[in-house]
Amino acid sequence: MLHGLRDVVRRQDVILLMLFFVMVVAFTAVNPRFFSVRAMANVLQDFSPVVLMAIGQTFVIASRGIDLSVGSVLGLSGVSMALAIRAANSVGMDPWVAIALGMSAAIGVGVVVGLINGLLITYFRLVPFVATLATMGAAAGMSLVLTGGTQIAGAPKEVILLGNATYFGALTVPVVVVFLAIFVSWAFLSRARFGRWTYAIGSNPFAARGAGISVERHLVKIYLISGVLSALAGAFVYFRLGSGSPLSGRGGELSAIAAAVIGGMSLQGGSGKLTGVVVGALITTAVLSGLILIGVQPNWQQIVVAALIAVAVWAQGLSLGGSRS
């Protein structure tokens, strides 16, 4: 019994979950409004885009890569969707058809950027940091070009409804889709060959290649997944706000990477679990909304997230050093 309990406590995702509850209690103590259905619904809505980008980041980091373009992809897919829906609207298209069209535009952005990332890394042999830094800049620039730097509003009311109508108090359609995405990704990452190969490539790409795994093809698929999930995040932000801003998603890579490393993903690749990353994303978003509720200016957010990344990686180094000695 005691032994089993110790095994549970030793799991990093369980420790993180306890940390999350401690945080909830602490924030609630300072501002009781933090622990309300409304505030929790807010946390869940903020959590959705972050966790989607973080799931993509989990695949990528497990394969010893990094995807800096996730935030820009979120922004670009959001504005592409907004533009497509506005155009469809102006010719009097049925709103649901318009939404489907916009959704395809958003996902298309994710596919294209993910494919470019994958090809830059495998075919042109750029290191992931450089490849995704380039697409991060290019996608952010493209958002500005497409919108002229302004917000694209004018979404039909169906969009707002889809993004904000809540069921059972806190669940919106995007939140439900996010939970589905988490479950499917978890299954493929931890129980299927796709995940096994992902970790193998991150752990030792030479061994993976030697075992007959087509490493390049697998990496392209991984960056595609990251692109598509970030695009889905962009679509959900648009559903929530009813407008596409070229500035949304800015700094999103910071939150996604924070969630991943807090959740225990090793930047050396090969290890870390999605369950930890999901809790990492919860912690990242709860910290941010918690800080606002206790009266910290939103401008401090990026600094806090950056500090979280540094602390998480430092703590990983400590625990590695500890287990080695």
Add this chain to the structure above:
Amino acid sequence: MTSTALYEVRGVGKRYGGVVALDGVNFSLHAGEVVGLVGDNGAGKSTLVKVLSGAHEPDSGEIYLQGERRSWKSPHDAMEAGVETLYQDSGIAPDLTVSANVFLGREILRKGVLGRLGFLDEKAMRKQAQSELERVGIAVPASNRPVARLSGGQRQAVAIGRAVAWANKVIILDEPTNHLGARQAGEVLEVIREAKSKGFGVIFISHTLPHVLEVTDRIVVLRLGRVVADAPSSTYTPDTLLKAINGLSQQ
């Protein structure tokens, strides 16, 4: 050796830019034979290993497996045909478990729809990994531990065990005793003898000449991309072998 060679290359040439890495190399291996491949750095050993394992296609020359002309487009082709290679220091993914490593690239999938989606049958793989490793004389504790937690010798044993378990004809071992202590290296050599007695052809590449002399039947010496000697191991002493490698005497 009048019988058909198990694995053979004839007249293999390979250049990288202006550098001639291999020049008219002939190499053969028989079933139940352990052949040592030695040579100085830059002699062409690793290039020949890449040709034999299917990692690189030669510019010229022919490859025969059991007398049949073959050409490898990738290591996967060679593996499917029964030629397994353990590359130097790269055979293992340290974060994966023992059984995941043994089955890497050849995972057993579950039955039915889940299997078609790529879901793994971990239980079957754990069980078979254990028995496969035991079959080649390797005792590894609990195959559900990450390989990183094992000792250097055990890690190498898993890598070799994997190669031996999957090969059905030829095993190529590139520096398998590197970085190992005497006792662990001895265990590795024992696994090689075991593989030989089961009728595999084994190609053993090493800088550690005493290991080469101890375990091989025949030694092929490469120098500047050419085969300069090909003779039974019993004709060498450590001293004459070293001289052959350094080009100080012709065999």
